[in-house]
Amino acid sequence: MPNAILDPTGSVKSKAAKAAAPRAHRPASLKGARVGLLINTKQNARPFLEEVGRLLEEKYDVTLTKRTKVNFAVPEPDEVIKELVADNDVVITGVGDCGSCSAAAAADGVVLEAAGVPVAAIITDSFIPTADAMAALRGAPGYKYATTAHPVAVLTEDKVKERAAQVLDDVVGLLTDQGNGGA
Amino acid sequence: MTADVPDGAAADDAVPAAPDPDEAPDPDEAQRAIEYCYEQGWSDGLPLVPVSTPLLDRFLATTDKDPDEIIGSLEQVGRDVDVRTAAINAAMAGCKPEYFPVVLAAFDALMRERAARGGGFQSTSGPAPLIVVNGPIRQELGFNTAGGAFGPGFRPNMTIPRAVGLIVRNAFGIHPHVLEQATQGVPGRWSICVAENEEESPWEPFAENGGVTGGVSAVSATLTRTMEFVDNRHTPNHEDVLRDFQDTIGRIGSLIFPQTSVALVLCPEHAQMFAAAGMSKADVQNWLIERSGRTGREFRVMGKESVATKTFHGPFEGDDAFHAILSGPKQIPVIVAGAKNAAISMVVRIFGEWSGTAVPVVEKK
Numbered sequence: 001m002p003n004a005i006l007d008p009t010g011s012v013k014s015k016a017a018k019a020a021a022p023r024a025h026r027p028a029s030l031k032g033a034r035v036g037l038l039i040n041t042k043q044n045a046r047p048f049l050e051e052v053g054r055l056l057e058e059k060y061d062v063t064l065t066k067r068t069k070v071n072f073a074v075p076e077p078d079e080v081i082k083e084l085v086a087d088n089d090v091v092i093t094g095v096g097d098c099g100s101c102s103a104a105a106a107a108d109g110v111v112l113e114a115a116g117v118p119v120a121a122i123i124t125d126s127f128i129p130t131a132d133a134m135a136a137l138r139g140a141p142g143y144k145y146a147t148t149a150h151p152v153a154v155l156t157e158d159k160v161k162e163r164a165a166q167v168l169d170d171v172v173g174l175l176t177d178q179g180n181g182g183a
Numbered sequence: 184m185t186a187d188v189p190d191g192a193a194a195d196d197a198v199p200a201a202p203d204p205d206e207a208p209d210p211d212e213a214q215r216a217i218e219y220c221y222e223q224g225w226s227d228g229l230p231l232v233p234v235s236t237p238l239l240d241r242f243l244a245t246t247d248k249d250p251d252e253i254i255g256s257l258e259q260v261g262r263d264v265d266v267r268t269a270a271i272n273a274a275m276a277g278c279k280p281e282y283f284p285v286v287l288a289a290f291d292a293l294m295r296e297r298a299a300r301g302g303g304f305q306s307t308s309g310p311a312p313l314i315v316v317n318g319p320i321r322q323e324l325g326f327n328t329a330g331g332a333f334g335p336g337f338r339p340n341m342t343i344p345r346a347v348g349l350i351v352r353n354a355f356g357i358h359p360h361v362l363e364q365a366t367q368g369v370p371g372r373w374s375i376c377v378a379e380n381e382e383e384s385p386w387e388p389f390a391e392n393g394g395v396t397g398g399v400s401a402v403s404a405t406l407t408r409t410m411e412f413v414d415n416r417h418t419p420n421h422e423d424v425l426r427d428f429q430d431t432i433g434r435i436g437s438l439i440f441p442q443t444s445v446a447l448v449l450c451p452e453h454a455q456m457f458a459a460a461g462m463s464k465a466d467v468q469n470w471l472i473e474r475s476g477r478t479g480r481e482f483r484v485m486g487k488e489s490v491a492t493k494t495f496h497g498p499f500e501g502d503d504a505f506h507a508i509l510s511g512p513k514q515i516p517v518i519v520a521g522a523k524n525a526a527i528s529m530v531v532r533i534f535g536e537w538s539g540t541a542v543p544v545v546e547k548k
Binding site: 003008100130 | 219
């Protein structure tokens with residue numbers, strides 16, 4: 001009987017790995033909702049999310065709160081998640097336009113959803129595989145988010161606003177039980 | 184048979200005797216085992232050494248660590264790596280069992296770096312670990328400490344960084360095109376391990392700068408985005424040579440934030456030239472810290488006003504302001520490597536920051 005060839009992948013999962021993460025219950029409408037913008041500090045992320053927020057204020061009379069991610073490359077620490085949950089009815093995060101920050105946007109989304117807050121994560125379409133892989137690792141395979149064409153960092157101010165307007169319906173769809181936007 | 188040398192470490196050995204066909208291993212079985220490893224998705228693209236329990240046990244026997252001890256975590260992907268898994272990957276990479284304490288020290292050193300824990304392995308930059316080895320372990324294990332410092336040709340220099348790469352792939356589950364999103368990546372990723380040429384360095388070993396003194400074997404590690412050579416064998420004036428380094432360090436294409444970090448991997452000839460001019464490592468560092476950078480105009484015409492700012496996301500300092508890019512000695516560590524046969528050195532671009540911490544190599548008591 002020959003020796004077995006050993007598996008190098010290990011079987012050790014850290015506490016960050018989750019079996020299955022539930023999706024938050026959606027409101028019927030964003031009317032008067034408290035909307036948190038979680039800005040990941042990547043170039044153009046702030047104007048992009050602020051424009052999405054402004055359009056939501058106009059259309060749905062939402063109240064905005066803004067904060068920047070502690071570190072764009074990794075998921076937010078527990079205490080920040082707690083504050084986001086306490087302060088907001090829904091959260092919009094992005095713009096995931098790099099390897100680690102797109103994955104982190106998906107991870108933040110899954111964690112906030114499990115804590116009961118609907119999330120619209122916005123990533124650029126170059127990073128769909130890595131966002132999907134991260135969501136699956138976090139116990140939410142098939143997790144839905146919104147995408148916009150890559151790149152975002154080099155867009156002019158006007159183009160950023162155009163993009164924000166284009167993604168708005170998907171964002172609303174993701175955050176409410178109306179439709180299946182962003183799928 | 185021809186006198187092929189199987190690896191550089193054996194270069195000084197006598198030509199090996201022709202193998203006895205009855206004693207030779209079964210190549211067909213070996214090939215099946217190698218293909219099996221490919222089929223499991225474990226490989227970085229090159230053949231792996233299939234690992235069995237007896238081989239694993241030889242690796243584990245080189246350390247006092249418990250095989251179950253966790254030696255690294257990547258929180259964002261929810262994966263930990265233990266000593267046993269690291270050993271399997273080191274064996275697969277082609278390491279000898281006695282290299283394993285160096286693999287452990289290298290992995291420890293790398294995982295102490297915020298840039299490695301914070302998404303570096305997933306980054307579009309596709310950064311490569313740069314591993315630096317100091318102390319008597321270099322001779323004991325047959326590291327290349329001389330010419331061709333960045334390889335290839337020497338088993339420990341090539342297989343130890345590969346072991347780190349396989350741990351990232353297999354134990355952390357970071358695969359290209361999925362959680363690894365390198366745009367182009369660094370040539371020679373997972374193969375950069377420099378054993379410092381302490382014998383021809385005029386200065387203290389690099390590990391001493393990282394806190395390990397007394398000639399103890401130690402490993403330091405960081406992530407690098409690439410390296411650029413400075414070939415200057417043209418002048419006896421050391422300040423001319425420093426200006427040549429200053430020019431390369433200030434190359435705008437490599438700058439994305441207001442501050443940057445580079446490692447100077449100096450050839451012995453450059454290092455000795457600076458030392459002969461009375462300069463310590465700190466003097467070389469300070470000379471370059473003071474002068475490395477460009478004017479705001481030079482950044483602006485390349486669309487990089489956002490780099491020429493005092494603070495991250497701060498305002499553009501203006502066309503005429505000189506924007507210094509190195510803020511202190513931590514941003515420009517100095518290592519001596521290579522042969523003393525030409526004045527060719529390397530400016531290594533650090534991904535993020537490098538603490539420079541040296542981790543002692545701990546062998547089994």
